[in-house]
Amino acid sequence: MTEPPAPYVTAVTPPSPSADGSTRAPALPPAFQPGRLHEVAVPGTPVAVLEPVIGAERYARLVSTAARFRDGLGQRTIWNVSSTAVGGGVAEMLQVLVGYIGGVDIAVRWTVIGGDPDFFAITKRLHNQIHGQASGGPLSSADARHYGQVLDANADELLRQVRPGDIVLLHDPQTAGLAAPLAGAGARVVWRCHIGVGWENDATRAAWDFLRPYLAAVHGFVFTRRQYVPSWIPAEQAWIIPPSIDPLSAKNQQLDAATVQAILATIGVLDSQPPRAPGRFTRRDETVGEVTRAGLVTGEVWPGPADPVVVQVSRWDRLKDMSGVMRGFAEHVVPGGAGYLMLVGPMMSEVADDPEGALVLAECLAQWRSLPAAARARVLLVTLPLDDVEENAAMVNAIQRHAQVVVQKSLAEGFGLTVAEGMWKGRPVVGSAVGGIVDQVVDGTGILLRDPADLAAFGSAVRQLLDSPDDARLMGEAGKEYIRENYVGDRHLERWAQLIDAIMGLGQPRSRRGPNGTSRGSSRRLQRQSIRPRAGAPGGRPLITCPLLSPRSGSLWPRSAGRSRAGARTPACTAPPRPRRRGRCHQCALPGRPPLDQARRVR
Numbered sequence: 001m002t003e004p005p006a007p008y009v010t011a012v013t014p015p016s017p018s019a020d021g022s023t024r025a026p027a028l029p030p031a032f033q034p035g036r037l038h039e040v041a042v043p044g045t046p047v048a049v050l051e052p053v054i055g056a057e058r059y060a061r062l063v064s065t066a067a068r069f070r071d072g073l074g075q076r077t078i079w080n081v082s083s084t085a086v087g088g089g090v091a092e093m094l095q096v097l098v099g100y101i102g103g104v105d106i107a108v109r110w111t112v113i114g115g116d117p118d119f120f121a122i123t124k125r126l127h128n129q130i131h132g133q134a135s136g137g138p139l140s141s142a143d144a145r146h147y148g149q150v151l152d153a154n155a156d157e158l159l160r161q162v163r164p165g166d167i168v169l170l171h172d173p174q175t176a177g178l179a180a181p182l183a184g185a186g187a188r189v190v191w192r193c194h195i196g197v198g199w200e201n202d203a204t205r206a207a208w209d210f211l212r213p214y215l216a217a218v219h220g221f222v223f224t225r226r227q228y229v230p231s232w233i234p235a236e237q238a239w240i241i242p243p244s245i246d247p248l249s250a251k252n253q254q255l256d257a258a259t260v261q262a263i264l265a266t267i268g269v270l271d272s273q274p275p276r277a278p279g280r281f282t283r284r285d286e287t288v289g290e291v292t293r294a295g296l297v298t299g300e301v302w303p304g305p306a307d308p309v310v311v312q313v314s315r316w317d318r319l320k321d322m323s324g325v326m327r328g329f330a331e332h333v334v335p336g337g338a339g340y341l342m343l344v345g346p347m348m349s350e351v352a353d354d355p356e357g358a359l360v361l362a363e364c365l366a367q368w369r370s371l372p373a374a375a376r377a378r379v380l381l382v383t384l385p386l387d388d389v390e391e392n393a394a395m396v397n398a399i400q401r402h403a404q405v406v407v408q409k410s411l412a413e414g415f416g417l418t419v420a421e422g423m424w425k426g427r428p429v430v431g432s433a434v435g436g437i438v439d440q441v442v443d444g445t446g447i448l449l450r451d452p453a454d455l456a457a458f459g460s461a462v463r464q465l466l467d468s469p470d471d472a473r474l475m476g477e478a479g480k481e482y483i484r485e486n487y488v489g490d491r492h493l494e495r496w497a498q499l500i501d502a503i504m505g506l507g508q509p510r511s512r513r514g515p516n517g518t519s520r521g522s523s524r525r526l527q528r529q530s531i532r533p534r535a536g537a538p539g540g541r542p543l544i545t546c547p548l549l550s551p552r553s554g555s556l557w558p559r560s561a562g563r564s565r566a567g568a569r570t571p572a573c574t575a576p577p578r579p580r581r582r583g584r585c586h587q588c589a590l591p592g593r594p595p596l597d598q599a600r601r602v603r
């Protein structure tokens, strides 16, 4: 242990307690205006770079899938719509996916919606509720009005660019309200929910009650785990696609020991001399990047380069439980021996869609100040600049590589990309047995905590790995192979290709349909994949529901494909009459849900 290097830096001044003893959030900058979409430019990444990682066989399959998919897509564009371009797993995943899809010459775009702080406060509550947290109770009709208005403004802009037939992948609750206008304009809409829990309570029900009407028009739903699919979504419309990591990205690419040390010294988390040259990494466009910015680091004593370090990288979100990690480390790891803890997250002014983040960070800083001196000297709070996403990623990469143990002690978790990232770097993981962490930390790759709130168990798991470096190394090696096999981008791309294939098959002229209403191409593909089309309605008729049909009634509206539907309408549709269009509800003119016999579930 050494004395702190000068200058001593503190990220933000902890908020002063208000009269009633609570803390106040710092004011949020008005980062985006409602309805101001902005496009994220991601350079195409040639998939050939993956071959050395995934091997010749997987690579050949990826190339042939891409070629077939590109042909099928024709002139259509694939759109991704999310709520932030930086910070968090969705942004991380889209950087990778959009890069590789662009790299095989498929038209793909990524656009980020705008919203005001009230909008993001509403969507944060939805986020928490989907994870089962009450988060202020059900949203009001005023909240619904505001949510709808912000998304209508975004939809107006988006509809100037999206063409009929385009595929639109909407990400998370922030974008759900775009589904109906996009589907109404003829796009194929998929809603990808990155979060969830495998059970229901009042909070989850409240969130789904709010979102369900907005989602009535989507053609397919994607969840990370089967357990996350809410019971009201027909199994046939739900696809299971876990995320992936990109081994070549700035976040995960190999960095040698000298580069790691240089980056850590630049961030300011080590007691070491300033680096003679900045740490370098390879950017997505193959140019060389340099880490030149410092982080904002709160600490009292800085670890030396050889001191063991435990790391959790997360957004400043209560469900990531940075605070519990700090307490567990202080109470159950510090007394048992050496080791430092680094809690690492983004600088808060830069994550527009996370209004709670600044408050959670401020609470962590206050908690750090109140730690006993011995523990305070072993904990660093680190916030990393996001001005340059790839530089930020290289910083996270170096910190994860430097860690002796990576932890992710979330109270709830959609997938937990930080787990896969740590494992890819050969680090053993201590993770809560929640959500997607369970799928990643399999036997021999780390330690799962049955009860994330059990701080003694957390401390003992961390201590065990700090004290047994040989076991930790073996776990790290096993973890890396597990990630290579299951969570590298080619797996992810193939699952998306299957889904979009099926979604595109919808609404084709009858003459191009194969048996059971599937398109001929998709029917042949399904046969090759040995996935048998399910039967449709009794008598083989496809079923279609009006997208505006009350989700509560849940009833289906059967019709014969191709039959004259003069006068047909769905009972709950209240939209004003529109000119009739083939395949659409006669009242609201929105396209129907996919006939049940065409939707497939990925296994």
Ligand code: UDP
Pocket: 087, 088, 089, 090, 092, 251, 313, 314, 315, 344, 345, 346, 347, 384, 392, 393, 396, 414, 415, 416, 417, 418, 419, 421
């Ligand atoms: N992340 C980052 N910089 C930070 C904090 C987080 O790049 O300061 C990244 C992290 O490396 C991971 C993602 O954000 O790729 C978080 O994804 P995860 O699935 O773990 O959680 P989410 O934020 O989506 O809930």
